[in-house]
Amino acid sequence: MKYLLSLSLLLTSTLLSAQQRMSSAELSYLYDQEHEFLTRYKVAALGNHYKVYFNFMLNNGNVRISDYQLSYDIRNSYIDEKPVSGSVKIDTTQVVDVAFRQFTYELEFFKEENDKLMVIDIYNVVRDEHFYLDVPLVEGNIKPTPFxxxxxDKDIPFFSKYINRNYQVRLMSPFDESLNYEISGVENNRGIAPPPFDEVNRNEPSLTALDTLYGTTEGEVFEFYNEGFYTINASDYPDLSYKVLVADEYYPYFGEYPELIQPLIYVSTNDEYKDMRESDDVRSAFEEFVNNTISANERISKDFIKYYFRRIRKSARLFTEDREGWKTDRGMVYQVFGNPIQVFRNEKTELWVFPSEEGGRIRFIFDIVYEDGITRYKLIRGKRYRESWMLAVSQWRTGRIIE
Structure with a gap:
């Protein structure tokens, strides 16, 4: 009996300890756009002087800001435990902006040499439930910019992963420096992620530089006039670059039917997709695909359009990199399978878990790599995914919405 009690205490202690490690924190709430709250962040650094801007948005009418206690701590890795007495409370003194049901905090600190990760603890006091947000302070060989x-019209960062063309913004240093900036770009011609069972290595289209080259000064209001993937440098820090995708004024909606058809590549056959893209009347081709392939039932066909393209918009917020969110590996999986029921992450990989129709689990593993000045999540593909993918696509095609 004593042995069983000791074993029980040991297991309990191990679980409690594991919960203090980010590698064991369950992060699926980050991809649930209907979750009780939504989070965004931006990191700026001047040497070891860091400022993290944390945007906390209440997303449910049943919760209030008083329901939460916020704090953070700094760690060396995802497997480090929370340091004893290392938490810093996040409170109203760090609020730099308040909008409708959202609060932006400025978290300022000096990073030690081995510090790699900020962990924000979002504690719902009412339900006694903790949520953890990992904020990398250094991502591989990519360092934060000092701007x-x-x-x-607000002294807070632009949090979105993309900017719409002609949207006015400013470049600013949070460290009271007056900098001059150069902005160059390439065309947004990156490819669409192939299905998870497709292991063929495909070469990306070659990058074509945009003719426009921007120059702007500290705090000057400007806008991007052309779509593309842009690199921003400050003249005083030429080795540090900020990257951003500039999309058209409609994104993540679609202004033209040829663009509306593109995401259907995941639920159409090669011939169906080709016929739609090459049709002289693209609108009719789109409507014919929905009505004939998905369902002649008006309610079902409308639900398909509603839910399928709503995921496109969610992917824009969640997964945009150097291309639209739905074109990325994570966006592709999310588009077809929806919200993962579990997500775990460390420095090198991210794991998504979905329920299987056979009663088991489907697991997608993404390698976290650092290329071209951005962080990418590359799916480890395999033929084992073919059956699950085809079943999920079949559900979409027959109007059984996966939502």
Whole structure:
């Protein structure tokens, strides 16, 4: 009996200890756009002087800001435990902006040599439930810039992963420096992620530089006139670059039917997709695909359009990199399978777990790599995914919405 009690205490102690490690924290709430709250962040650094801007948005009418206690600590890795007495409370003194049901905090600190990770603890006091947000302070060989894109009329960062063409913003240093900036770009012609069972290595289209070259000064309001993937440098820090995708004024909606058809590549056959893209009347081709392939039932066909393209918009917020969110590996999986029921992450990989129709689990593993100045999540593909993928696509095609 004593042995069983000791074993029980040991297991309990191990679980409690594991919960203090980010590698064991369950992060699926980050990809649930209907979650009770949504989070965004931006990191700026001047040497070891760091500022993290944390945007906390209440997303449910049943919760209030008083329901939460916020704090953070700094760690060396994802497997480090929370340091004893290392938490810093996040409170109203760090609020730099308040909007409708959202609060932006400025978290300022000096990073030690081995510090790699900020962990924000979002504690719902009412339900006694903790949520953890990992904020990398250094991502591989990519260091934060001493400047950020700021809103035109607010002294807070522009948090979105993309900017719409002709949207006015500013470049600013949070460290009271007056910098001059150079902005160059390439065309947004990156490819669409192939299905998870497709292991063929495909070469990306070659990058074509945009003719326009921007120059702007500290705090000057400007806008991007052309779509593309842009690199921003400050003249005083030429080795540090900020990257951002500039999309058209409609994104993540679609202004033209040829663009509306593109995401259907995941639920159409090669011939169906080709016929739609090459049709002289693209609108009719789109409507014919939905009505004939998905369902002739008006309610079902409308639900398909509603839910399928709503995921496109969610992917824009969640997964945009150097291309639209739905074109990335994570966006592709999310588009077809929806919210993962579990997500775990460390420095090198991210794991998504979905329920299987056979009663088991489907697991997608993404390698976290650092290329071209950005962090990418590359799916480890395999033929084992073919059956699950085809079943999920079949559900979409027959109007059984996966939502």
């Amino acid at each position: 950020l894109i700021f809103e035109k």
